Amino acid sequence: MLRIGHGYDLHRLKGGHTLILGGVEIKYALGCVGHSDADVLIHSIIDALLGALALSDIGNWFPDTDEKHKDADSMQLLKSVIESECFTDWLLINLDSTIICEAPKLAKHILSMRENIASCLASSVSRISVKAKTNERVGPLGNSEAIAVHTVLILEKKV
Numbered sequence: 001m002l003r004i005g006h007g008y009d010l011h012r013l014k015g016g017h018t019l020i021l022g023g024v025e026i027k028y029a030l031g032c033v034g035h036s037d038a039d040v041l042i043h044s045i046i047d048a049l050l051g052a053l054a055l056s057d058i059g060n061w062f063p064d065t066d067e068k069h070k071d072a073d074s075m076q077l078l079k080s081v082i083e084s085e086c087f088t089d090w091l092l093i094n095l096d097s098t099i100i101c102e103a104p105k106l107a108k109h110i111l112s113m114r115e116n117i118a119s120c121l122a123s124s125v126s127r128i129s130v131k132a133k134t135n136e137r138v139g140p141l142g143n144s145e146a147i148a149v150h151t152v153l154i155l156e157k158k159v
Contacts, residue, residue: 002093005052007151009043013144021099021106021147022113022130023075023120028104032147035064039074041097041113041130044149046078048095052155055086078120092121093154096129101147106132 013019017031022041032038046058055061062069062077069077081087095117099106110130118125135141141148 001157003052003090003155003157005048005050005151005153005155007044007046007048007051007153008149009040009047009058010146010148011038011040011043012146019104020074021109023116024109024112026104026106026109030144036062036069036072036077037074040147041099041149041151042074042078042117044097044151045095045117045153046074046081048151048153049078049081049087049155052153053086053090075116075120078117082121089158090155091158092123092127093156094127094129095121095123095151095153097131097149097151099130099132099147099149100135100141101132102134102137102142102144 011032011034013030014033015030017033019026019028019031020037020039032040043058050057061081113130114125114128118128140146
């Protein structure tokens with residue numbers, strides 16, 4: 001049995017915040033704003049995983065009204081989802097994420113992101129795709145007001 005999940009997340013950018021994508025701290029004048037570390041890539045992946053198994057979304061698992069998640073490391077949130085009993089019978093076939101932002105340029109960070117995600121998911125880097133695209137200077141994404149990520153993944157039931 002196969003299950004497909006789609007995740008989406010978006011965070012505003014603001015000065016005075018650290019930009020973390022895929023567990024990689026990226027030097028940039030702006031960072032994502034959020035209750036946790038605001039790793040928009042990891043949040044999208046969490047939503048895709050939860051969606052694949054119809055287990056709601058990141059906001060239900062880690063509500064921003066719960067102070068224990070304040071400034072949480074999103075990689076640890078991902079790890080807790082993957083280690084939950086819900087996922088023990090599932091194998092990640094592949095994951096494909098697209099980061100949408102005008103700046104900063106992310107090419108030199110992509111492999112590190114893929115490696116972090118693969119390690120957290122106990123998967124091969126060859127099953128993890130992360131791409132970066134611009135929004136052609138259109139709208140809030142194109143004006144560097146926010147970063148968005150779409151993730152699609154396939155899970156297979158272990159035999």
